[in-house]
Amino acid sequence: MRLTKMGSNASPTYLGLDLSTQQLKAVVVDDDLKILHEASVQFDTDLPEFRTHGGVTASKDNSHTVTAPTMMWVKSVDMILDRLTLAGVDYSSITAISGTAQQHGSVYWQTGAELTLRNLKSSDFLHQQLGSNFSISNSPVWMDSSTSKQCAKLEEAVGGPQKLAEITGSRAYERFTGSQICKIAENKPDAYNNTERISLVSSFLCSLFLGKIAPIDYADGSGMNLMNIHTKQWDSTLLEACGPNLHEKLGDPVPSKTNLGNISPYFVERYGFKSDCKIIAFTGDNPASLIGMRLHEGWLALSLGTSDTLFLWLKEPHVVIDGHILCNPVDAESFMGLLCFKNGSLTRERIRNDCAEKSWEIFNQLLDSTPRGNFGNFGLYFDTQEIIPFLKGDFRFNRAGDRIGKFSSLEVEVRALIEGQIVAKRAYAEDIGFHSGQDTKIIATGGASANKSILQVVADVFNAPVYLQEAANSAMLGAAYQAKHGLSDENDYEKITSVLTPPQLVCEPYPDAPEIYDPMVDRYRTIVNKLLQGGL
Template sequence: MGRPFPEDALFLGFDSSTQSLKATALDSRLAIVASEIVHFASDLPHYKTSDGVYRDPSGGGRIVSPTLMWVEALELLLEKLRRENFEFSRVVAVSGSGQQHGSVYWKKASSASLASLDPQSGLLLQLSEAFSTKESPIWMDSSTTSQCREIEKAVGGALEVSTLTGSRAYERFTGPQIRKIFETQQDVYDDTERISLVSSFMASLLIGGYAPIDETDGAGMNLMDLKERAWSKIALEATAPGLEEKLGKLAPAHAVAGVISPYFAERFHFKKSCLVIQWSGDNPNSLAGLTLNSPGDLAISLGTSDTIFGITDHPQPRLEGHVFPNPVDSSGYMVMLCYKNGSLTREDIRNQFAGGSWDVFSEYLEETPALNGGKLGFYYKEHEILPPLPVGYHRYTVDVDSATEREVDRFDAPSEVRAIVEGQLLSIRAHSERFGLPVPPRRIVATGGASANRSILRVMAAVFGCAVYTVQRPDSASLGAALRAAHGWLCEEEGRFVPISRVYEGGGPEGTALSPKLAVPAGEDGAFGAYGELMRRRMEIERRLVEKLGRQ
């Protein structure tokens, strides 16, 4: 079956991240035909950011980005594409990915400025006075602890906030950030006409009007009723007065935010009928870029931090992790878990016990048996989020049959290597199950730097009892945005929601094909069940460690 798109169509996806703005364009066969990037620090040095952000030198965890930098970056990125002779006139739909939790504060009457942009003049000059504050709080900000506790108390506790909104109150989430502005800068709050997320802000620039917040990114605010996919009255009241009017409407991720504004149609020669599909958050777009679209799909990103996300119809919100609406479906949910201790902690064990060599690390992993003879390790080089435990390494030898265990100071070098890999993966499996993700998954797509290590992938396959794959293209967020542009265009063309699998008719998009050379078969018979028993022992030890050392 052929592709469901016009032969000459192009789909454009953006990724507005912490450090850069990227673009990826796909043709009707979903082949990548163009890509470009603006690095905030090097391409826009006059903002004097450090990797795209300002850190408050007085401490306190306040971290923001200059809103106007994002405005200027969009125009510069389009100029770069034009210099490469990119054919804007062939673009039938655009969408985008925005760093989650960042927020933008539009000054009163700014909607009129957006609607009347002059294509003979640049965006920066025309929008320089459009914001009630020119500094946007972002996901790195951790200065709202008191606001988080106030919101949780008003709603009925941390678990109630998680059950209602999909996550407990987190410092980086937009609701606590809004409450802080209301409490400390009431003049800014009062002068604000509309509050956008980074995603809806960028979409607003493209349509020349305020774009809705999409439901998936909206779930990262502590303000949306997850089940109803509507603003929660109790959460709004716990955050700031008159907030619903400032937030505007919510919309499904596949919906049309509007058509491209005359400003971009005339200045860059976009097709006047070009659709702007709702932008969403970076993690939801990565899920789309990795072609995860069914319950049982799971992605594990093995990077500086380890991130896990998957799709389920039956989420179970808890005090850790996050639940969002599925960005590529009209129902269902995306679950995400984050671990601070990822590659840097694995590197520490490599340096201590494998002579700093990944080759030796892999050899040790291959030569030790599955389940490591009952040797379990808990390795935290950084204060961990999941579980909430301080820095420290803890080692145990357990006997599953007799239900006994003892704490030890150190393992032999090969056992240390297997202990950290198995330990991290057993924790991921356990917390995924607790959050409602099906285990064993239908498949795992592994990304991040450590996904190049076949030995780690083999352990992953055995622990989870399924095949593990990698993808060829690491930049999944802007690619996912381009795929969502194609999906949104198809939904609009047919006048109804259609599964994103329709987009993939004729084969998966370039760069997202599962690599057969790195596919790892499921573990040997019996390994999955045996790991399940070891996992349960691990979780019991983890529970006691949290009671003894952790923070609630």
């Protein structure tokens, strides 16, 4: 029984899904990529029977083990489609579907699961039919940090963390899927052996709509510590280190905009989707965010939030042990860089509270009243242990390069904080292979992107114009854009997204910015090297 009526002359629409840690979201956009409908399912409140907190379950006997009930995700698909139906979505107009999901999580399909997927009965919910089709009922997720032993094993297999990063784009991380699979193969060999296929959360969600086990896409697959990011194939040495017959369980990865074929008959019969509605490969949330933020070659996106994150479009990436190189979801010949900095908005708020009476207006007045370059004063502030550089504490330096305990004025302290944070980001962006050029644009997002005084420092340090773009739900919207992009044989991503409102120019660098900040980047590198060696 169909729950919607078939529309005969409906304009094409596209469905994007986002299975994040705490919720499943969906958006339907029209041919101009304008939002028509949205819906969401909150795991904790809408599916209380699974007893998750923040969408996950932490092990009582080992706080480092964090999982999510796989069936909770299945049931959320049933719920969100019903909510879209109530919202009036015409499923018969949806031409293509794509999706995204939290990276690094993994799903273990029991032997025989694909046969079940191919023969779903439209009269029943998905969760009523798939309950016995997972060999591991609780999926490891990105918050898990219980695989230190397996990480060491992967690095040792190829000759150390540097070599692993050269092959896979990252050194071994406990949350990454390779070490998680290795742990299950070692600790639950029966369940592992009874696993027909292993999916990432993204390809698992895709499989439900495709009606068979979907392949892992290049971009999400490059966040597993298993794929050679240059050949786009699984590395045989790493597969062997993880578990037996792993290639067979993973299948071959595919380009991120691959058209995988028609939607499962289940959704045609139950909801009224067109039988030729296409399923485009689903990807991870960070690659989908790159799509949603509409980055192009030579651009970077800077998210200024609790943690600050740099997304970079790279042609020739360099290996950085504490950064991540992923395959680019838009252009298979390019890469994306990902750099995370723990000390973001909370550190800025601390200095604001100390120096500016808890007022951003006063903070900005202090920042703007101090000349660029800050009279040669320089500061680094790390409230919590930073990832890059691996430091904690406040470090202040005067013009002569001496480390000091206190600056002479509040305005010097404020500018030292902001310049130090942004100079660090430029240094590590360059380390990972980014080069500012004539066509470079910076897309600013996150809470602090509303602060033009801070963005002016960003423009000057990078010597590039800064733009603002509506980036709420960028991963979900990126999935919807990818649904349309995947229907095209050409690599016309820019043309497809050109119908959207262009980014808004906020500020441009001053002409003399390189004279001030190029030497400051060099000075930063010198200071950090000495700090890491204990010399300051």
